[in-house]
Amino acid sequence: MAKVFVLVEHRRGSIREATFECVTLARELQTAAGLEPAAVVIGSGVAPFAETLAAYLPETIVVDDPSLEHFRFETYAAVLRDLIERETPLLVIAPHSAFGMELVPRLSAELARPCATDCVAVGMDGGALAATRSVYNGKIDERLAFAPAGGYFATVRAGSYAPADPAGTGAIRAHACPAPPAAWRTEHRGYRETAAGAVDITQAPLLLAIGRGIKDAENIPKAQALADRLGAVLACSRPVVDKKWLGKERQVGTSGRTVKPKVYLALGISGAFQHIAGIKGPGVFIAVNRDPKAPVFRAADFGVVEDMFKIIDALAEKLGAK
Amino acid sequence: MEILVCVKRVPDTADAEVALRPDGRGIREEDLAFGINEWDNYAVEEAIRLKEKHGGAVTVATIGPAESEDVLRRCLAMGADDAVMIDEASFRGADPYGIARGLAGLARRKAYDLVLAGALAGDDGYGMTGPVLAGYLGWPHATLVTSIEVEGKKIAVARELEGGLEEILAVELPAVLTIQTGINEPRYVSIMGIRKVRSKDIPVLAPADIGVGAGEVGENANLLRSLGLSTPPAGAEAVMLKGAPAEVAQRILDIVKERGGVA
Numbered sequence: 001m002a003k004v005f006v007l008v009e010h011r012r013g014s015i016r017e018a019t020f021e022c023v024t025l026a027r028e029l030q031t032a033a034g035l036e037p038a039a040v041v042i043g044s045g046v047a048p049f050a051e052t053l054a055a056y057l058p059e060t061i062v063v064d065d066p067s068l069e070h071f072r073f074e075t076y077a078a079v080l081r082d083l084i085e086r087e088t089p090l091l092v093i094a095p096h097s098a099f100g101m102e103l104v105p106r107l108s109a110e111l112a113r114p115c116a117t118d119c120v121a122v123g124m125d126g127g128a129l130a131a132t133r134s135v136y137n138g139k140i141d142e143r144l145a146f147a148p149a150g151g152y153f154a155t156v157r158a159g160s161y162a163p164a165d166p167a168g169t170g171a172i173r174a175h176a177c178p179a180p181p182a183a184w185r186t187e188h189r190g191y192r193e194t195a196a197g198a199v200d201i202t203q204a205p206l207l208l209a210i211g212r213g214i215k216d217a218e219n220i221p222k223a224q225a226l227a228d229r230l231g232a233v234l235a236c237s238r239p240v241v242d243k244k245w246l247g248k249e250r251q252v253g254t255s256g257r258t259v260k261p262k263v264y265l266a267l268g269i270s271g272a273f274q275h276i277a278g279i280k281g282p283g284v285f286i287a288v289n290r291d292p293k294a295p296v297f298r299a300a301d302f303g304v305v306e307d308m309f310k311i312i313d314a315l316a317e318k319l320g321a322k
Numbered sequence: 323m324e325i326l327v328c329v330k331r332v333p334d335t336a337d338a339e340v341a342l343r344p345d346g347r348g349i350r351e352e353d354l355a356f357g358i359n360e361w362d363n364y365a366v367e368e369a370i371r372l373k374e375k376h377g378g379a380v381t382v383a384t385i386g387p388a389e390s391e392d393v394l395r396r397c398l399a400m401g402a403d404d405a406v407m408i409d410e411a412s413f414r415g416a417d418p419y420g421i422a423r424g425l426a427g428l429a430r431r432k433a434y435d436l437v438l439a440g441a442l443a444g445d446d447g448y449g450m451t452g453p454v455l456a457g458y459l460g461w462p463h464a465t466l467v468t469s470i471e472v473e474g475k476k477i478a479v480a481r482e483l484e485g486g487l488e489e490i491l492a493v494e495l496p497a498v499l500t501i502q503t504g505i506n507e508p509r510y511v512s513i514m515g516i517r518k519v520r521s522k523d524i525p526v527l528a529p530a531d532i533g534v535g536a537g538e539v540g541e542n543a544n545l546l547r548s549l550g551l552s553t554p555p556a557g558a559e560a561v562m563l564k565g566a567p568a569e570v571a572q573r574i575l576d577i578v579k580e581r582g583g584v585a
Contacts, residue, residue: 011487101465102465105449114545118447125549133446133447137335139335139554140340142549143549143551144546145546145547147545147546188489191483192489242503256485291337291339293339298554298559302560304563304574311570311571314570315574317571318572
């Protein structure tokens with residue numbers, strides 16, 4: 001029976017959550033398409049990860065070698081080329097993360113197996129695999145089919161599937177690491193923290209978050225002043241950090257911090273999934289944006305279609321009048 | 323250092339309403355503003371900074387409609403030395419594999435040390451053209467790059483991971499890098515600057531010039547085939563607070579108080 005592989009993403013000693021979202025998709029495809037799911041764990045000293053995965057899927061394939069200690073395209077791709085050629089899975093899925101983006105598209109080109117990246121859904125359409133992708137800043141969905149090939153790849157957007165719960169006991173099997181080439185052309189040199197800073201947005205009960213709508217560095221003090229009067233901590237989305245208007249430690253989202261405030265008040269944030277993925281917990285989410293179709297209104301509990309500066313002024317006035 | 327930067331003209335959809343064409347095969351472009359893909363703008367700036375520090379030249383290239391010339395002129399005004407377009411006709415509707423095939427042909431025409439591209443594009447957002455291009459060239463690559471240091475025949479790059487973490491990777495040249503936003507602060511381009519490069523020649527290459535045969539790229543050669551576009555299902559929508567800003571502000575403050583956010 002045809003297989004679906006889940007590439008297990010792990011870093012610095014733990015399996016990343018996105019892996020278990022891919023497990024959910026693999027189980028769905030088992031039901032919908034009769035594919036046999038298997039986890040693929042690549043790394044050094046990863047036997048414990050394989051044991052974890054065995055509680056989720058019927059089969060776990062482990063490739064364990066000291067040369068695989070840190071993820072690199074070159075070393076992982078060498079393993080996967082060998083494994084995919086031998087086992088010919090119909091589909092290989094991985095998170096659409098810094099790991100998946102580095103590894104999967106190029107591997108797909110080298111193996112001439114089409115890859116749909118950043119999928120929000122993968123399923124069957126008329127007897128063939130099809131993917132749904134979110135395009136144009138989340139405002140449009142696109143359905144994609146694959147040209148016929150020996151097999152396919154898909155990388156899955158974080159949060160598109162709920163993380164799986166353990167179910168049953170699967171088999172674990174080792175696959176040998178292929179012989180290394182004469183020389184590697186890349187080298188892992190270590191990790192670096194970029195979001196360290198004096199401000200900790202992860203502990204604040206009230207976050208006032210600003211996005212692209214703030215428009216200009218000159219408007220930052222206005223937002224900071226409102227945050228101070230509200231007793232909120234000022235946070236932001238990526239564009240504000242990219243422009244160096246606020247530090248990385250204030251960024252909410254996949255590449256920044258994950259927050260769980262009691263109230264999240266987002267001003268001028270369109271709601272890119274990378275940002276929304278950083279807002280967790282049972283708190284209430286209020287979004288203010290001029291565009292009534294902004295994706296942020298699909299994530300928020302309360303929405304206001306209005307110019308953020310009008311709301312800033314109105315809030316400041318109310319607070320001043322107290 | 324000889325650097326090729328691959329750029330793309332895209333609609334600005336971050337702050338605009340996006341509507342489907344009646345045939346559901348594309349979006350209505352009439353009301354949208356077009357410009358350089360945001361990630362590519364950072365890539366061009368990074369290439370120019372590398373040139374300013376280490377010498378060499380920067381070439382910018384695109385595969386796109388005739389209007390893409392404006393994007394290339396803007397790159398020239400920023401400080402790129404040369405620009406080149408690939409005739410779009412045979413690439414129309416091409417998926418990222420087709421575009422990467424064309425760019426690989428272009429990259430082989432000269433001894434480039436580095437090819438830069440945006441980590442993704444603001445329209446279709448595949449995030450795959452750069453690494454696929456590296457695969458076709460057989461060069462090492464790194465995606466989501468947030469800093470580049472030249473070390474002779476090697477470079478050290480930082481890659482953006484999740485949760486405020488980066489990894490440092492040493493990469494041998496020649497290499498393909500995809501650039502993440504925020505790596506630098508792209509310089510401002512004045513109207514005067516664009517005027518200065520108005521008469522600069524921008525050659526248009528045919529597929530044969532870059533070693534791409536008829537039918538090898540374009541819609542019929544695609545590995546990924548669009549089944550159509552749709553507006554995302556509404557799903558759970560926010561409860562909309564309506565009224566004048568003062569009323570809305572009061573509602574917001576009430577919610578904050580009720581939910582224990584203080585205020």
